[in-house]
Amino acid sequence: MNYFQDAIPHNHCFGCGPNNTHGLRIKSHWIEEPSKSQCLFTPKAHHCAAPTKFLNGGVMATIIDCHAICTAMAYGYNLADQVIGSAPHIWYATGKLSLTYLKPVPIEKELALYAAITGHNEKHVYLNCTLNIGDKTYVEAEVDAVRVPSEWMQ
Helix, strand or coil: CCCHHHHCCCCCCCCCCCCCCCCCCCCEEEEECCCEEEEEECCCHHHECCCCCEECHHHHHHHHHHHHHHHHHHHHHHHCCCCCCCCCCCEEEEEEEEEEECCCCECCCCEEEEEEEEEECCCEEEEEEEEEECCEEEEEEEEEEEEECHHHHC
């Protein structure tokens, strides 16, 4: 499987960086290139909220944010007709993250996140993202990914 995060150079992000040994290390890939991506993630017991049977809301926000931003980067590379991670590097950062928590997410269940591109222009990629368990949606999100200069990582 070709995961976006593995191709992004110098990725030390807590949520998605393969170079962060203490991070969540989520993995995203296209399921409908170049418009829809998926990430499967199974939280651990220590990712809990105050009631230990539910996932912490900040962890949910982190995995949604990272999945959507990495999808935006992969989409940006696609628009530029470049291989993900190739120079010149393409970077996006979160401009807006709007979450609607529909119901508590049980801990230690496999989560499926889906990000869909809803629009783009020269500086933005817009996405909708859902966090699901099976066929049930637990969180819905809208994300505005903002293109940042390649020097941003230096």
